[in-house]
Amino acid sequence: MHTRRLVKRSILGSRVYAPSPTGNGAPVTGVVQAVKQKNRDVSSAAGARFSVYTVLMQDGSLKEFSEEEIAAGINHIVAKGPLKSSLKHSSSNGAPESHKVEGGSLSPETVEEQRFSEGRRVGRDHDTRSVSLLEQKRKVVSSSIDVPHARRSEEEVDMDKVTAAMVLTSLSSSPLVRSPPVKVNDGLCGSWKDNGSAGPFTPSSNSSSGGYWSWSAASDQSNPSTPSPPLSADSFKPFLVPSMGGVGSGPTGPEDPSLDEQDGSSLLFDEPIPRKRKNSMKVMFKCLWKNCGKVLSTAAGIQRHIRTIHLGRSCDSDCSDGEEDFYYTEIKLNTDSVADGLSSLSPVSPSLLPPPPPSPHPLLSQLSDPHRPPPPSDAKESRGGGATPLSRSAPSALYLIHTDHAYQATAPVSIPSSSSNSTGSASTSFTPTNSSSFSVSWQSPPVTFTGAMVSPSKSQGFGEQRSQTIAVLSSPPRATSALSRKVRGEGKKCRKVYGMENRDMWCTACRWKKACQRFTD
DNA sequence: GTTGCCGGGAA
DNA sequence: TTCCCGGCAAC
Numbered sequence: 001m002h003t004r005r006l007v008k009r010s011i012l013g014s015r016v017y018a019p020s021p022t023g024n025g026a027p028v029t030g031v032v033q034a035v036k037q038k039n040r041d042v043s044s045a046a047g048a049r050f051s052v053y054t055v056l057m058q059d060g061s062l063k064e065f066s067e068e069e070i071a072a073g074i075n076h077i078v079a080k081g082p083l084k085s086s087l088k089h090s091s092s093n094g095a096p097e098s099h100k101v102e103g104g105s106l107s108p109e110t111v112e113e114q115r116f117s118e119g120r121r122v123g124r125d126h127d128t129r130s131v132s133l134l135e136q137k138r139k140v141v142s143s144s145i146d147v148p149h150a151r152r153s154e155e156e157v158d159m160d161k162v163t164a165a166m167v168l169t170s171l172s173s174s175p176l177v178r179s180p181p182v183k184v185n186d187g188l189c190g191s192w193k194d195n196g197s198a199g200p201f202t203p204s205s206n207s208s209s210g211g212y213w214s215w216s217a218a219s220d221q222s223n224p225s226t227p228s229p230p231l232s233a234d235s236f237k238p239f240l241v242p243s244m245g246g247v248g249s250g251p252t253g254p255e256d257p258s259l260d261e262q263d264g265s266s267l268l269f270d271e272p273i274p275r276k277r278k279n280s281m282k283v284m285f286k287c288l289w290k291n292c293g294k295v296l297s298t299a300a301g302i303q304r305h306i307r308t309i310h311l312g313r314s315c316d317s318d319c320s321d322g323e324e325d326f327y328y329t330e331i332k333l334n335t336d337s338v339a340d341g342l343s344s345l346s347p348v349s350p351s352l353l354p355p356p357p358p359s360p361h362p363l364l365s366q367l368s369d370p371h372r373p374p375p376p377s378d379a380k381e382s383r384g385g386g387a388t389p390l391s392r393s394a395p396s397a398l399y400l401i402h403t404d405h406a407y408q409a410t411a412p413v414s415i416p417s418s419s420s421n422s423t424g425s426a427s428t429s430f431t432p433t434n435s436s437s438f439s440v441s442w443q444s445p446p447v448t449f450t451g452a453m454v455s456p457s458k459s460q461g462f463g464e465q466r467s468q469t470i471a472v473l474s475s476p477p478r479a480t481s482a483l484s485r486k487v488r489g490e491g492k493k494c495r496k497v498y499g500m501e502n503r504d505m506w507c508t509a510c511r512w513k514k515a516c517q518r519f520t521d
Numbered sequence: 522g523t524t525g526c527c528g529g530g531a532a
Numbered sequence: 533t534t535c536c537c538g539g540c541a542a543c
Contacts, residue, residue, distance in 0.1 A: 493525070512535060515526055 030055035033062065285328045295331075302328040492519045 285302035306324040494506035507518035
């Protein structure tokens, strides 16, 4: 639709090469003044429509040329020097219009000189465009036509796919982790470009962005396989300019090409910034091992801690089977209120810690990694055998609770300083009236967890919640809807306690019909 | 029907 | 961000 319109718009006013009217073979330049669609006669194949371009020649005369004639002129020029690598796909897409203009705008240096001289002549003849305008013109034309982004080799494309996936994962899980934008940009461009460059382009499928797609920053978790509609011509212009090696500047192409790419990339990746985690909230990882309760600020750190201290493994994370993931929990800490308390608990400053692992969510990483051994077997084995370190001193609280709501996350909930209290520790630890060392928010698993949570030191007080958790977690993975909805609380709620008449005494969440934060289950 | 609360909209 | 409410699901 609009891509077709863009193509047409780009043709008008474009400088093209046409066969010499004298027939001596030397192509001349002209400016496309009009385009007419005509039906081919019987001599042409399939009676397809073709375009007749009215070209204003250097001498001021108007002549009509067919696509082939103009394109042939370009081929003649381009053949004088090697095409830039970025153009090889472009010139093979079979689209006459784009073909033609690309060739003109992306000629080698020698051709550039020739075109310069010719451009001067044209400027004297008719329009008052200067030589620099000629350069601008090339930019304008090329940025609004079908220029597939074929700037990378196949191997690079494959690598970039991987890189793009990794970066998207990082972005979706931790907005603080930012990868080199240019690399991502190219990678995505390359991967999506494959579709476009796989076969001949058609005006409808070959958008003016050359198969370049973008995704909205607000949906940084969105799957790149479901791209958003292509950007407008002006939006993707920066991405096209770099492939031209232009040197001029002007009203329509003022930016330096290299800067354009940088800006365009940063533009894409700057937008998720507002979604950064609030400064006052920090995600910490608490060791659930008996008599430990160590809190670290990175999953890698807590995993290392568990692996080395509790599991007695000295090897690196490479030989980890993921068992550590069961011995720590992710907690969101309101650093405004707990920073002091945490400073004594956490020996490592969060700002000095290495970046989190590729999948900062331990549960997510477990679920996404089929190579990890299923946790239930471990737990059962340890339970039956009773000889492994796990069974001897497994933490008493093998659960992960997750809250999505900010008001829940900031709700002051006390947790025991250590999880060694195996008798009813959970039941008391979740009572908000208890004195708390620091406020945390427990987090329930955001995704299905197929492992049954079994602990040798199972506490009765936590049995209810645990049973719910187990029931949920052992459900089929597809039952995400059941997970998404918090299991109905069994305990007293503000409505029950205070009644409708004392609604003002309810907790805020209850008043807002949210999950009660005062009487948590 | 009541209750808890998720998702989403309005201010 | 706060506040509110429709609507769903568990009870």
